[in-house]
Amino acid sequence: MSGHIGIAGVSPEGAALFCQALTRQFAATARGGTDPRAWPRVTMHNEPFGLYLDALRERDWMRVGALLRRSADKLAGCGATFCLTPDNAVQHGIHVAEVGSPIPWVSMPELVADALVAAGCQTVGIIGTKMVTTGSTYQTMLGLRGVQLLVPESPEIDELDRIIFEELIYGLRIPDSQRRALRIVEQLASRGCEGVILGCSEAPLVITPDNSPIAIFDAAEILAAGALTRAIHG
Secondary structure (H helix, E strand, O other): OOOEEEEEEOOHHHHHHHHHHHHHHHHHHHHOOOOHHHOOEEEEEEOOHHHHHHHHHOOOHHHHHHHHHHHHHHHHHOOOOEEEOOOHHHHHHHHHHOOOOOOOEOOHHHHHHHHHHHHOOOEEEEEOOHHHHHOOOOHHHHHHOOOEEEOOOHHHHHHHHHHHHHOHHHOOOOHHHHHHHHHHHHHHHHOOOOEEEEOOOOHHHOOOOOOOOOEEEEHHHHHHHHHHHHHHHO
């Protein structure tokens, strides 16, 4: 019997996009011969997004972890066999949430690092909030795997942060903002990046494999694929 995936939602738009990613990933496995009846159970629980925003603004990882842990407890009660969150900004909170957690957590940065190593990438860029691009969400994990991570220039980081928090988390796709985001990807490519991590669950609203000048490593899609593999094959 397939496992039961528990999703700790943070950003409503990001959580919704992740559910779509799960569906796409399973459709791909079904076309590859996986029995459609193997579709795992999926349960999502979320605490109010505003509570996460308040904790993140104060860099209060204990509060972030407590919110994630509350979701893990609820998900375990629903029968989930493991849990995850597709939100890049709260990944550090998992270290707090997993202490004594009733079910294990899946690490998105670790899966992304595995995917980059498998693809043979040595230098990659990242698109995300200021907290993600300037913090160690991906930097440490990639450094340990020998992958160099380049971040956008400081004004570009501020612009991305504005686009994400003023537009993308509300599901808004503004053409001018999309052009700005793609120019940032082009700049990363000009600096030698072989690919770019979409380290924001809403980034696929404006950056896709069809419009990016370099390879896309969508963290949410990679997490969805890893979650399905774990649920179906153990």
